[in-house]
Amino acid sequence: GGHLRNRILHAGGDATGAEVSRALLAAVSNDPGIEVIEHALVLDALKTKAGRVCGVTIHVIGEGTRDGVGQVLARAVVLATGGLGQVYSQTTNPSVSTGDGVALALRAGADVADVEFIQFHPTVLYMGEGSRGQQPLISEAVRGEGAFLVNDRGERFMRGVHPLADLAPRDIVAKEISRQMQLTGSHHVWLDARSIKDFSERFPTINASCKEIGINPVTDLIPVAPASHYASGGVRTDLNGHSSVPGLYAVGETACTGAHGANRLASNSLLEGLVFGARIAEDIAANLPEYEDPAPQDSFDFLLSPSIRGELQRAMSKGASVVRSKESLQETLTTLAKLKNASTIFANLDAWETTNLYLLATAIVRSALERTESRGSHWREDFPETSSEWTKRIHQSLSKNGDWKSATEEVFNDLSIAR
Template identity: 40%
Template sequence: MMVEVLTPQSNEGIDDVVIVGGGLAGLFCALKLAPRPVTVLTSAPIGEGASSAWAQGGIAAAMSPGDSAESHVADTVAAGAGLVDEKIARVMASEASDRIHDLLAYGVPFDKDLEGHLKLSREAAHSERRIVRVRGDMAGAAIMSALVAEVRKTPSIRVLEGFVGEQLRMKGKQISGIIAQDLRGGLTNRILLPARAIVMCSGGVGGLYAVTTNPQQARGGGIAMAAQAGAILSDLEFVQFHPTAINIGRDPAPLATEALRGEGAHLIDNDGHRFMLDIHEDAELAPRDIVARAIHTQVQSGKGAFLDCRKSVGEKFPENFPTVYASCMSAGIDPVTDPIPVVPAEHYHMGGVHVDVRGRTSVDGLWACGEAAATGAHGANRLASNSLLEAVVFATRIAQDIQGTLPSPQRHRWPDEGMPEVTDRSEMDEELVALIRKTMSDHVGVARDGEGLKKALRVFDDLYRKPLMPRIANMASVARCIAAAAYAREESRGGHMRLDFPDTEGAWHHRTFLTLEDVDQIVASALPQAA
């Protein structure tokens, strides 16, 4: 059975639960809510345009005899640079095995040995082999393929494809719906979907950066919408840059999975020197923020950075890592015989909409999950392969919470309410998007300083105060929030590196919680003339 695409012309009405986003978090939550009717709102066809489908490493889960949830928590806390919420991390690790079995039941073909046991791999900063994978580097694509197939045969899930959320609607302090634009129908073709519950699974912020491994659709719109509705945001300054994006000038940048370093690949410079040995005792398996900064320094200095897989993977490359192999070969690089040029690229946002252990935000009727949410599980630096795990664990918890909070599903009629007018700046779209992306990469990237952050805030605050198309306004808003959080944290920790404050300070041993009003105050202090 194909997914039923719901349209405003339908007389059937709209479900009271709307899930924004068709990635792993959104689809898993929809499946967990079944047989309750839900509507999934997605800008791209389900399974496409989602970072989940591009995830290469896999899902972390303590499932081997010598491993434990407590060990997984300890590794998560160590990687998180002191800011991991241990209660949240414990919930995530303890429910990992159940969620892996859910995915197996949905048909995900995780790698198994000849005896039928799951094959487990090791990635950076994990003390055990606990990464569940699919054909080496195809976990995300395989998981999404299986979930899409399951969604297509689940009659309670209806999908609105080709629509992007623009603004949450409120009735007092309660969510009442969401305004979305039909990407196929022009700027003025917009609809209002009424809802008692909205689950924000809109993805991360990679599209705000000029160099990213994420789909360009990941522009932080969900965070901006939630903030405008009054939601508390958390940990926005902590942006993880994947150390080893393949440096071949593509947008988005293809990824050389961390699993390659787990299999023994080395990082070398132009002279063949293995530079990570000089920087960290774990060398290539050091936490991502340390490896990313080292590669950034190498590239900036002109020494270059390359991932050398010739001895560790060699002729097995095409079979064991087909996605990376195809990306390299398409650029004329044979990773069997040639080192792979690499550069850090925006990969994951630890920050987002603040949620509790049930996935609830501070706004009644609004939940958030996946990269759009900030659970506290990642602290200042996400441990490899914890992101897909976090998505399925909290998608399940949100589904349970919605069922408990709103046990009786309701159908709403399509409203006749008019839409707010929008400014037609379509001719400026690409120019403004490019300005935001360049400014984020130049001044809110791997290495930051106060002056650069002030420059970024000037750009974003100027855009924020102008009448713009909603999607561009949302980009400017969330970029402004991230830059403000980065300006306020005067230390270096995890994914946040300040060149002018290079040390980790005890006074900053806490998470960041901000509202739009707090961001306004930070901007006013940084740019007095903007107040």
């Protein structure tokens, strides 16, 4: 959606991303010069004395031929770790989308940008407070067949909000669902699809997902909530994928090239990944330096207990989700500050992921507080209008002692080039 011209190539119907992955994985698997280490979590960057990134530390989880923590030395590092959707309670992202590459870049001293711009899908299946990982999407097609949204009082709350009511655009539906959840204190609203004939035949995947949690869409209301879908921000890069730290590149949802602005258009993430992946490869091939050994690294002794992960996600979903305000964001920041006290000495996978989510949550909330306007996928209830004073990007970074730094960058805004 949102394109002015037809510019999307499809493969396998709606399986374009799967086809891109298949082709790339096949190319990697067939190249004898590439070694793949599976089931590994990247932890931190290694640097030379001059501050250039020259490798990473990784934690191999033990399902492959290696196990434990080790170093991978390199002449350049490209971060392609995907999104950060797990910072919220509900997400369409898989369980591994904990923003590990963005967190690594922050600890390495790199700038992140535009992290306040998080896209949300209005309706995923709410699977309970303890649910983790990828949440099943409840497609707009269900509402297109006559299903409608109601709150805890059974009221059709989309009526009067938009002329199309339950078929309003995604962002409008997501905002109103969030308002209803805030008003009632509930973790979800309801989708009434009981009037749809032959539901199980028309929507077999959705029907199966509902049945897994004991919901029969033919007789029961379906619990739904907005879910994080895509991060338009990430590690700030130039048009060749360079981060602000020498030797460190980023690509895909990990990166922030600026191509998505404040609100990504449909399918542009696939295009961005391919274009900037090729640019990075060309840049590395032309400019790869001689290898240097890493200098002694400062130990990273700030790890958080995995026990806080659920509370962190709930706080972000409540106060820094679709509908935001100064009050809700400050409350979220207060909760995050409290959670920082829950440190752990056990450097396991869950602790690293939780620590990464904490860093990303803090960056998102800080940027959302600073941007006192509504723009794209960032919507401030207390600043509902878009302001010409905010045609700029917010950068966040961490100092060596762990203090946050913020800066802004003016954005070129000459619309004449769009003809």
